[in-house]
Amino acid sequence: MTMINLINIARLDLNLLIVFHCLMNERSVTRTAVILCVSQGAISSSLKRLRDIFNDELFIRTNQCMVPTNYAMELAPKISLALNTISLISPEQEKFDPKTSNRVFKIALSDDLEGVLSKSLLKLITKNNLHVTFSFYQTSSQIFLQTYEQHDCDLLICAEPNFINHNFKAETLFSSSYSCLYDPEFHSASAFSQEDYFNCNHVRISYDARRGFIDDIFESNNVIRKVKASFTHFSGAMTAIIDTDIVATIPTFAAKYYASISKLDYCPVPIHVPSFRVFMVWNTNKGKDQDLIWLRNFISDIQFV
DSSP states (O other): OOHHHHHHHHTSOHHHHHHHHHHHHHOOHHHHHHHHTSOHHHHHHHHHHHHHHHTSOOEEEOSSOEEEOHHHHHHHHHHHHHHHHHHHHSOOOOOOOTTTOOOEEEEEEOHHHHHHHHHHHHHHHHHTTOOOEEEEEEOOTTSHHHHHHHTTOSEEEEESOSOOOTTEEEEEEEEEOEEEEEOTTTOOSSSOOHHHHHHSEEEEEOTTSSOOHHHHHHHHTTOOOEEEEEESSHHHHHHHTTTSSOEEEEEHHHHHHHHHTSSOEEEEOSSOOOOEEEEEEEEGGGTTOHHHHHHHHHHHTSOOO
């Protein structure tokens, strides 16, 4: 073998060939990411490298699937043969397969996140014919860690965790602002003025149904908040305000979700309410478990906002 061939081969990361092989079989970036337990972004990045190396598009995106080019079809049997040969000298290693695994993933999260995440996860696992299942455990900022440990959860998804130490790792999933959720039959405008907002009837949502930080913002503006009901859970509050003039001030991602499944509508809150970040948190001693790596990559690909 010449040095030139060695150099060319060195450019071909084995993982790239695996991505090519899987794309050829699945014709889908999403399904390839699921099978290989990586994010869709990682697959797209690998495909870009493959295109650069082979100087060909290889796979062309259409409405139905990723269609291989003629050159990709020529490469496919050669790459398949190469991978089969390599597999003969590779040590046996049990691999997590979400299509056959009976794994039950336990996730702790607040109920504003529960609706959004559970809907997205169930849609993805049914669409991709996955065999894994999920158990969701409601929690709040006061008992994040307690819920996670009590139920031996695999992941905690929460806003701005304050307990992170060497035992935990955290990854930012997204940032969110706040919005007003309301029944459009009682509020005709798509946006509230500050005066309208201050004069509205409100629901309060807090972990103990008592004073929340929105109350503090009203007080700082010398306004008494007209709270008609207090709730410890988002879902109850969202049902209650339908067919009323009452407004809920909730994270924008949750407002968007509840508006999508009801007659409610939402708009930006007309006062300054600090935005926040939502994190995915896990125990470091589970960091390299293949099933949990797959789960974290799976959730990272969800469009929350």
